[in-house]
Amino acid sequence: MNTAIVGHALRHDSALRHASGEARFLDDLPEPAGTWHAALALSPVAHGRLRGLDLPEGVRAILPADIPGQNDIAPIGHGEVLLAETLVEHHGQPLAILVAPTRDAALRAAAAARPRIETLPPVLSIEAALETGSFLVPPQIIAEGDVEAALAAAPHRLTGEFRAGGQEHFYLEGQIALAIPGEEGEMLVHSSTQHPTEVQHVVARVLGEPYHRVTVQCRRLGGGFGGKESNASWVAAAAALAARVTGHPVKLRLSRRADMAATGKRHPFLYRWQAGFDEEGRLLALDATLAADGGHSLDMSGGVVFRALTHALNCYGAPALRVLACAVKTNHVSNTAFRGFGGPQGALLMEDVLHRAAAQLGHDVESLRLRNLADRTPYGQRLEPALTRRVLAEAKADAEWDRLRAEAASFNAEHPTLRKGVGSFCCAFGIAFGIPHLNQAGALVHVYTDGSIRLAHGGTEMGQGLFIKVAQVVAEVFGMPVEAVGLAPTSTAEIPNTSATAASTGSDLNGWAAHAAAMAVRDRMAEVAARHLRCTPESLRFEDGHVLPPGGNEGMRFGELAKLCWRERVSLSATGFYRTPDIHWDAGRMRGEPFFYFTYGAAVAEVLLDTLTGEHRCLSAHLVQDCGRSLNPAIDLGQIEGAFVQGMGWLTSEELWWDGDGRQRTLGPSTYKIPGSRDVPPVLRARLLEGSEARAGALFRSKAVGEPPLLLATAVVNALRDATGVPSLGLPATAERLLAAIRNR
């Protein structure tokens, strides 16, 4: 039996069942007898006054007046409605819930609903909202030095403006919830959610019940990517409301079209900047504005803006700067968390600045990167430029940078219409929730008398491999094989008051909480074993399924000891709790150390561009990501590859499009292009930085991996800058935009 478990490349606990189809997602659960189905009637216009709603006969329609609690689904604060009352604020906004015994009947009824809306002019651009000062998140500023004076004194001054688009999550499993009413106002909600506790709170608020009457459960999600943090909550609340009103169990599964219309996306950003450089290409001053399109309501835009702001300088620095970030209110669907949570948008700023500076000052962008690396962020947290240099150098060595550049040059000399380009990227990504109090987690560990273990924690499994990682931690503590650890669905009844599984902190937080729970049980078991084996508890080893005293004496099997503990009436169950130490933030001064540590990553990408059509392919990508001492290298590599391809989609092909009336017209895969298997670069080499070790206090010295590698796709954009010869590109760099960029060069 091999029990050196943490650090091993074990496969995802559900890998085989994912492949065979045996893994049960919410819609695969048997429906309770009498289950009804819900569908949403959505607004056909972006902005207007709701005068009435004509509904088809013969189905149950649920309107704001039917809400027993509050018509309020805000994840933070108050004032975001589940169903529009008088004001309609975006195309696709839910107006009513239609409930019927079959899903088809509910969908037909929703499609037949005819709202009467007096239209108002919609606000559809970041510029328009900035002009009227319509902010969801007022400007937050990080400043240092006298930026005006530094700009005025700089030998070279540059300005830039560009934008990055949003992104639809396109989780394979759409938003879904099943609400089962019980006695006395109880509600059991199965939800595909990253945040069971928030589902509990929002359902309770809408139903007007105390939290204890609502139980939320989730075994797994078919992908979340941030899209099932706040948005899963209102979907579940709609199902629970319908269940309360009808008395039936109610399932709400959004169609892909409704999902894309009614749920939030990654925030699009508009960037405006002014920079001063010296002759050597050192950044002397930077004055930048980052404005996010928050959509019609706040949701989590405050957090997204904060992360964009804290990542706007990425791993670089400037002696004088002022970076302002805000989110404006528009008549778009309310934008939300998406892998990276504003960090990827923040890090785009310096790429534009450095590439423009390189072009204008006649420098190589690679030398500008190295020249401008910083050893601390503008808000005062320490960075490790040596690690940035290392990941970048290793990615370049893996890709054979010089050979790649030379080959691209000779290829381009021979081909009149095809062009190759090569680009690099490196980044520092902060790990922790930006809001300090969210950095906490709980776990519950039972040992049964046969020595098998049940593990529950507050994190959700969305494909990222959290459950296997936390199981590895618990198996390690008990010296048991990972198969001895049974994985429980996430439930608010078992672990209360949790944070979302988000900000890449899932394994850090829940791993430590589970570690604490397992250690508490192990300590009690060790007391019992020590008495029987005549040694001290501290001298015992839990190894290979055994508990062993010192000196090579025979110990006992773990299961035997569990039974012994039970006979001696010693508890074999414990909760564990963890809160991240050391993090702090002073919002008045905009200074602090909001992150527990940074992860570093770098990439090199090579593209081939057709200058006649604007189409391109990424031919190769070499990625190096610092995962510290990885808990599970197989899982981490999968995360790096997946995040990179998802990032490529965001930056190159996925374009959300609204018509002049503010109707979203990209509501399915026919009009919205996510990467397919053939968009994956034929050469995709990802690896973990070797010999790396996270700071003391990190879980087995590992580092988080969920979001950071998404940023590495920026290397593809940089390769496209190289191929087009255009240093500043609008994003996503679709064929259309690239063609225009080449024409206007």
Ligand code: MTE
């Ligand atoms: N990987 C898969 N397969 N599916 C997902 O939905 N979500 C990402 C990332 N990796 C996601 C994923 C996002 S947005 C985050 S924040 C992290 O996983 C959350 O999980 P973790 O904290 O356990 O890494």
Ligand code: MOS
């Ligand atoms: Mo991830 S965007 O923090 O769910």
